[in-house]
Amino acid sequence: MSFRTDSGSVQAVDSVSLTVDAGETLAIVGESGSGKSVTALSILRLLADTASIDRGTIHFEGQNLAELSESDIRAIRGNRIAMIFQEPMSSLNPVLTIGAQVAEPIRIHRGLNKKAARQQVVELLRRVSIPDAELRLHDYPHHFSGGMRQRVMIAMALACEPNLIIADEPTTALDVTVQAQILALLKNVTKAERSGLILITHDLGVVARYADKVAVMYAGRIVELASARDLYKNPQHPYTQGLMASIPGLGGAPGSRLSSIAGQPPNLDNLPPGCAFAPRCQYARECCSESKPALQSVAENHQRACFGYE
Amino acid sequence: MSEIQQQQHSAAVVHSEPLLRVENLKVHFPVNEGIFMPRQVAAIKAVDGISLEINAGETFSIVGESGCGKSTTALALLRMQALTAGSIFFKGEDISHYQGSELRAIRHRIQMIYQDPYSSLDPRMKVLDLIGEPLVVHSLTANKEQYIKRVQELMDMVGLRPEMIDRYPHEFSGGQRQRIGIARALALSPELLICDEPVSALDVSIQAQVVNLLMDLQQRLGLTYLFIAHDLSVVRHISTRVAVMYLGKIVEVASRDELFDNPRHPYTKALLNAVPLPDPELEAAREDNLIVGEVPSARNPPSGCRFHPRCDQAMAQCSSREPQLVALTESRQVSCHLFN
Numbered sequence: 257m258s259f260r261t262d263s264g265s266v267q268a269v270d271s272v273s274l275t276v277d278a279g280e281t282l283a284i285v286g287e288s289g290s291g292k293s294v295t296a297l298s299i300l301r302l303l304a305d306t307a308s309i310d311r312g313t314i315h316f317e318g319q320n321l322a323e324l325s326e327s328d329i330r331a332i333r334g335n336r337i338a339m340i341f342q343e344p345m346s347s348l349n350p351v352l353t354i355g356a357q358v359a360e361p362i363r364i365h366r367g368l369n370k371k372a373a374r375q376q377v378v379e380l381l382r383r384v385s386i387p388d389a390e391l392r393l394h395d396y397p398h399h400f401s402g403g404m405r406q407r408v409m410i411a412m413a414l415a416c417e418p419n420l421i422i423a424d425e426p427t428t429a430l431d432v433t434v435q436a437q438i439l440a441l442l443k444n445v446t447k448a449e450r451s452g453l454i455l456i457t458h459d460l461g462v463v464a465r466y467a468d469k470v471a472v473m474y475a476g477r478i479v480e481l482a483s484a485r486d487l488y489k490n491p492q493h494p495y496t497q498g499l500m501a502s503i504p505g506l507g508g509a510p511g512s513r514l515s516s517i518a519g520q521p522p523n524l525d526n527l528p529p530g531c532a533f534a535p536r537c538q539y540a541r542e543c544c545s546e547s548k549p550a551l552q553s554v555a556e557n558h559q560r561a562c563f564g565y566e
Numbered sequence: 567m568s569e570i571q572q573q574q575h576s577a578a579v580v581h582s583e584p585l586l587r588v589e590n591l592k593v594h595f596p597v598n599e600g601i602f603m604p605r606q607v608a609a610i611k612a613v614d615g616i617s618l619e620i621n622a623g624e625t626f627s628i629v630g631e632s633g634c635g636k637s638t639t640a641l642a643l644l645r646m647q648a649l650t651a652g653s654i655f656f657k658g659e660d661i662s663h664y665q666g667s668e669l670r671a672i673r674h675r676i677q678m679i680y681q682d683p684y685s686s687l688d689p690r691m692k693v694l695d696l697i698g699e700p701l702v703v704h705s706l707t708a709n710k711e712q713y714i715k716r717v718q719e720l721m722d723m724v725g726l727r728p729e730m731i732d733r734y735p736h737e738f739s740g741g742q743r744q745r746i747g748i749a750r751a752l753a754l755s756p757e758l759l760i761c762d763e764p765v766s767a768l769d770v771s772i773q774a775q776v777v778n779l780l781m782d783l784q785q786r787l788g789l790t791y792l793f794i795a796h797d798l799s800v801v802r803h804i805s806t807r808v809a810v811m812y813l814g815k816i817v818e819v820a821s822r823d824e825l826f827d828n829p830r831h832p833y834t835k836a837l838l839n840a841v842p843l844p845d846p847e848l849e850a851a852r853e854d855n856l857i858v859g860e861v862p863s864a865r866n867p868p869s870g871c872r873f874h875p876r877c878d879q880a881m882a883q884c885s886s887r888e889p890q891l892v893a894l895t896e897s898r899q900v901s902c903h904l905f906n
Contacts, residue, residue, distance in 0.1 A: 287769035403860050431631035432796065433857045436840035440856060458770065461799070461842035465849045484846045502774035503844050504803030510822065511803065513781070516774035520739050 260306045266525045268294045268307075270476045273551070276420065276452040276469075281443065283455045283467035283484070287521055291476040292456045296422050299454075300337055301329050317419065335365040338413035340442075342425040344405035348397040354381075354408055355393030361415040380411040384441060403434035407441070414445060420452045427462070439466055460503055464488060472496050475522050475532035478551060482558040492560040495533045531562070539565030583658045584619040585790050586643070586676075586758060591616050591652035593635070593642050597865060610865045612638040614814035615652070617891070620758070620792060625784065627793040627801045629837070630811035631861055636794045639811075640760050643792070644676055645669055656758075674704055677756040681763035683743030687735040694731045696746055697721065700753040720749040723786075725779060741772035748779065752787070760792045765800060777804060798841050802826050807897070810834045813864055813872040816891060820898035830900050832877045871903065879904060 258267045269291040276282045284292045297303050299314055301321065314321040316337065321329060333339075338361075341347040349357060358380055359373040368376070374393070381389035384407040397405055406426060413421050423442060427435035443466050446453040457463060463470055463484060470487045472480040472495065480493040491497045498517040504510075519536040522528065528535060534544040543563050551561045593613040598604040613635040620626040628636045641647035643654060645664065653662045661672050677700075680686040687696055698707075698717045707713040718728040724745040735743055744764065751759055764780070765773040777800060783789060795801050801808060802822060809819040810833065818831040829835045836857035843849055859876045862868055868875050874884040883903055891901040 287771065401860050431861070432798075433631065433836060433840045434860055436842070436856050437858075459842070460770070460844040464844050464846045465842035488844065488846050499770055500844070502771050504774075504777065504799045505844065510805075511781070513778050514774040514803070516778060517771040520741070520772075521769075 258308060258310055259304075260308075267527070268476055268524060269298065271312075272471075272473075272476075272478050274471055274478070274481075276454055278419065278452055279447060279450040281446065281453040281455055281466055281468045283457060283463040283470045284473060285457060285460065285463055285470060286473035287458060289475075289521060289524065290473040292473050293424055294476075295473070296339075296424050296454060296456050299422060300333055300339060302333075302339070331365070334361040334412075334418075335416045336418055337420045337422065338416070338418040340406075340409050340413050340421065340423040340426045342428050344402060344409050344429065345397065347409060348405060350397055353394050353396055354400070357397075358408065358412050358415060361412060365416050376415070377411075380415055381408070383414065383445065384408070384411045386411070402430050403438060406430060406434075406438050410438070410442060410445070414449075417449060418451055420454070421446060422454045422456070424456045425458070426455075428457075428459075435462075442466075460499070472499070475527060476524060477532065477548075477561060479533065479562070480560045481551065486555070486558050490555075490558075492554050492558065493533075493562050494537045494539055494565065496560075498536075541565075582621075585622040585657060586620040586792070587655040587658075588616065588618050588643065589653045589655070591639065591642060591654065592650040593638050593647055594650040608865055610863075611814050611867065612864055613642065614867075616811070616814075616816045618809055618816065618819065620790060621806075622757070622790050623784075623788060624806035625791040625793055625804050627795060627805040627808045628811055629795060629798060629801055629808060631796065631837075633813070633861055633864060634811040635814040635864075636811050637762055640678065640762050640792065640794055644673065644678055644760060670704070674754050675756050676758045676760065677751040677754060678760045678762065679744075679747050679751050679764045682767050683740055683747055684767070686747060687743060689735055692732050692734060693717075693721070693726075693746060696735070697749045697753060700750060704754060706754070716753070717749075720752055723752065723783070724749045725775075739772070740768050741775055744768060744776050745779065748776075748783070752783070755787075756789075758790045758792065760794070762794045763796070764793075766795065766797060773800070780804065798826075798838065799844075810837065813861065813867050815872060815901065816899075817873065817902070818898070818900050819891070824895075824898050830894065830898070830905065831902050832879050832904075833873045836876075871901075 258265045272295055274282065284295060286292045298309055299321065309322050312322060355374065355377055358377045362368050362373045362376055377393060378389045381392065386392060386404060386407055400408065426442065427438050430438060439462065442453065455467060467484045470482060470484050471478050474495050480487065480496045491500050501515040502517065504514060517536055522532050528545060530545040530547055531549055534540040549561045549563050551559045553559050591613055592615055594609040594611050596606045597608040597610060599607045616639065628639060630636050638647060642649055649662055653660055656672060664672055694717050697720050698713055701707045701713060701716060717731060721728050721731065726742060726745050765776050768776060781804065784791060793804060805822045807819065807821050808825045809816050810831065812833050818834045825834065829838055840857065857876055870885040870887055871889050874880040881903060889901045889903050889906065891899045893899050894905055
């Protein structure tokens with residue numbers, strides 16, 4: 257997956273392989289620029305024209321999404337796979353009523369008329385715990401608070417009973433008490449419907465509370481993939497270890513020095529030839545700067561991309 | 567608690583004057599209506615009667631959700647926001663009505679670090695002038711040589727290479743920009759540093775570097791911090807004492823361990839409960855006790871205790887009578903009818 261830019265082609269995501277099962281929550285974690293959002297957007301082929309998927313396949317219910325025509329992928333977006341974005345203020349249309357916006361996916365994909373869709377919309381808004389759903393159909397997004405808007409986004413995502421929901425930092429713009437409500441809601445509805453959930457976040461606390469499986473990304477590649485329990489108990493990649501150690505609370509007693517990862521994440525248009533983490537890695541050896549390590553199993557359901565440091 | 571006990575407690579605190587003391591601080595923003603003859607129809611009570619004390623050398627944190635008034639409090643303490651009522655004492659000196667040169671002298675001793683290192687630095691200024699500007703404003707440099715030397719010293723202090731003195735902000739990463747902001751705040755050798763969400767715009771691994779830097783500087787320079795944040799794990803790491811704000815009021819103040827190990831106010835409990843812990847096993851063992859609803863508008867706050875519509879322990883008197891902040895122990899104050 258690469259972007260064309262003025263200074264040549266930038267590879268934003270490199271050889272990422274993931275699976276999500278029905279009813280499972282996969283978290284993709286990483287810092288800014290690690291490629292987590294680009295990975296999610298490329299699943300639904302929502303990237304700008306300057307982006308291209310160079311290699312790879314995206315299998316969803318037996319279809320390869322990477323090769324579908326534009327009209328075929330549109331039949332899947334918002335229908336079989338739904339997306340929830342970070343900023344609920346900018347992802348809702350300010351001049352349409354909430355009712356009309358939540359009805360849109362149902363009307364497009366199910367071909368229902370206004371009246372029939374309306375009943376379903378009320379039902380959906382109730383499911384995401386919006387009080388007085390019938391009255392609020394006629395409200396506009398600016399009448400709603402941030403948390404309520406994100407509930408509306410979730411109602412829209414649920415409208416066609418999708419089998420996969422992709423949530424890109426769904427609660428980053430919200431306060432903690434509201435964040436907890438929204439994530440619990442998202443987790444409960446996906447469990448009840450047995451749909452898969454891909455949760456993109458930078459917050460390792462959110463991952464610990466809600467994810468079953470975790471992929472850690474660094475500079476466009478997955479460096480570690482494991483169940484949430486294994487990842488926190490026994491992180492295997494030096495980057496994951498560094499990340500965990502730099503969280504206050506995990507990294508030592510209050511007031512002690514936090515361990516931090518020296519240096520900065522690399523620039524994607526100037527990646528080192530070998531492992532992208534090698535320049536910041538305390539265990540780096542000669543081979544690390546020569547070739548890129550592949551993702552390999554270290555234990556059952558636990559993979560890392562590292563040449564090893566024992 | 568009886569009045570006598572309260573008096574005894576406040577007598578115990580008075581014996582040494584804190585670095586900063588705030589009494590009944592209020593900041594209200596008028597809401598006007600009418601185009602030709604605007605008149606005030608309401609007020610947003612962003613900060614509505616808070617009192618606090620910050621001791622020299624400690625890190626005092628204010629936590630709370632957006633709109634609770636924590637940043638407005640910070641601006642009011644620096645006198646960058648007009649006070650509606652209340653007094654601010656810096657080392658016993660009432661600074662709440664200072665103007666002009668007196669005010670400038672106080673700002674010399676109280677400085678601020680801002681949240682967003684991308685928008686708080688002028689993109690057309692070089693690092694030299696970004697860090698050195700306060701020295702010029704307060705006429706503290708004799709000549710160019712001395713000026714450059716002092717800026718290089720400051721850069722070294724915050725972990726920036728002095729060779730980078732002629733660069734512009736866009737050449738730096740987020741973490742380095744925040745270091746520039748810190749160096750700028752330190753230029754005048756202040757005693758109190760107000761840090762408004764200093765690490766929330768940074769990635770986790772960079773955040774740790776800046777938190778370490780802040781702790782090192784405190785030790786080396788004997789600084790006092792007022793730390794404003796919504797990330798409770800950072801607050802727990804860095805604070806001596808913590809105040810929790812809700813809709814313009816302080817609901818609980820306690821030493822760090824008391825607050826985090828044994829929160830008493832129902833809102834403090836709810837807030838701590840809402841924060842996910844970075845450990846799946848602890849998370850699985852935790853009871854799912856989520857707070858309902860959202861923070862109401864400060865224009866029309868609930869009657870009585872402002873938290874009562876969301877509180878699972880609300881009693882009849884909570885909606886009619888406003889609780890006062892009272893001392894539960896020597897190091898803890900709570901504003902809740904459950905403890906009265």
